[in-house]
Amino acid sequence: MRTYTFTEKKDTRSGFGAGMAELGRKNPDVVALCADLVASLKLDTFIKENPERFIQCGIAEANMIGVAAGLTLSGLIPFATTFANFGSSRVYDQIRQAVAYSNKNVKICVSHAGLTLGEDGATHQVLEDIGMMKSLPGMTVINPCDFNQTKAATIAIADYEGPVYLRFGRPVVPNFTPADQPFEIGKAIVLNEGADVSIFATGHLVWQALEAGKLLVEQGIDAEIINIHTIKPLDKEAILKSIYKTGCAVTAEEHQMNGGLGDSVAQVLSLNHPAPLEMVAVNDSFGESGTPDQLMEKYGLTAASIVAKALAVIQRKK
């Protein structure tokens, strides 16, 4: 098992803020919009250095999405930011018509996705956004795993022409991605090569998958661990290449089972190479108030859950 180390734990939203700060300096077309959540989105540096390129929209997310779509006409690259719930489910029709169907170069960048938003509870813990966004034709959906990867993804999407949904979160998590690792949209990253089971993880669950890999080694199981930071377009080639080798898979994500990464992987497998699959995800339930760690434990989004599913799926191999 390959060893991954980190010097500090950092929040992915700060990776977004750092990416925006860099974009502000190097790309004069980048414009930031926010719906009254500047500090939560870590936009302080961008705003301080580029006040004329920041558009405060107030608590009016639907208008923010429309304004972003209109801004693209003059060649500007709008980054529309808010909490994941308010940047997806609240404004789904606006994203569908003004951004996706109209093919506008809008970057919807959202923080506080999933259970790890914590104490605010289920009203704010969106667990359906990946499903909603990946259903839209032409929409790119990205869910990076740590600070460095979120920063790199933020910078990369500015150079990509087309609508993007970039999802990140609030808690601090191990920052293990090399700072100089370039971000390639749609290109999965093999973190550990293995032969017994494929673990496809996204977002905060990537580190949990690495922890699970170590626990599996203790049981003599050699897991292949792959970071699927881009859910759409999905790296089908990497998924199939791994499954040809291992013959079974576990997916892990901070999202509903319905519509999430697991669904996408299941589609690839059943259409190309049917193989046993288990999913670590929230099972048709809303979240609740609690600390991020308590919630991840209660809803089974942990390394231990990944281990249990891996052992189960290996049993299902013929």
Add this chain to the structure above:
Amino acid sequence: MKSTDLEKVASQVRRDIVRMVHGVASGHPGGSLGCTDLLVSLYFEAMDLKTDEQDSVVFDMSGSGEDMFFLSNGHISPVLYSVLARRGYFPVSELATFRKLDSRLQGHPATAEHLPGIRIASGSLGQGLSAAAGAAYGKKLRKDPHLVYCLMGDGEQQEGQIWEAASFIPHRQLDNLIAFVDFNGQQIDGPTDVVLNNRDLGKKYEAFGWTVLHMDGNDLTDVAATLKKAKQASGKGSPICIIMKTEMGQGVDFMMHTHKWHGTAPNNEQLAAALAQLDETLGDY
């Protein structure tokens, strides 16, 4: 263009509208007929549009260096398509494909088929003013002095997003934006003040920080004078909203004074009766 010439174009556009809707037995003639005079006035007179050496219009998605128009109430696509075609953005013959399979003239305006003149999809109501705000903001950032126009329906004023945009635009001093509300008092389920009363829209926009003008949207002379006044009022710190009184179905007597022709196509006899009231001035498509 002289107002007598604008009248001729308007008459032909109204013929196009009823023929297009009849041709596919679906679509929205009422609001289209009501807004014909405004769109003809904008595209044939008021708007500064990009043209080539031969003075033909050239469509540029960016809209930089020219005025831009956004149709928020996308269901009145027939009038927009006819005016765009008659102005030269695409062949007039293409109007015959309206709402048919493989057409660039979708039921509601869209960009996916690359129809010249359309910059964003509209149809799901309440969204156009926000897009226009973004375009106007972009012009400010790019230091382009041109104007952005946006037409909305009065029933559409019931959408919450309109009022998000109505707050945003004056707050950001987008004084390069001129919005119109097509105040015909009708919507699908009946008179607007019965379905969900908008109250005094002029006072509402004023309270939100807009400069509000009123005009008779079916009087070409009043439209020209009010558009001139609106342009003069632009660039002075406030956006402009024109409450435009129109008659749904204007120009076809049996389509007027009712909401019944909001989204209904005429049959053969009704088409003949409508065309008998509208001069063919530029040649039917």
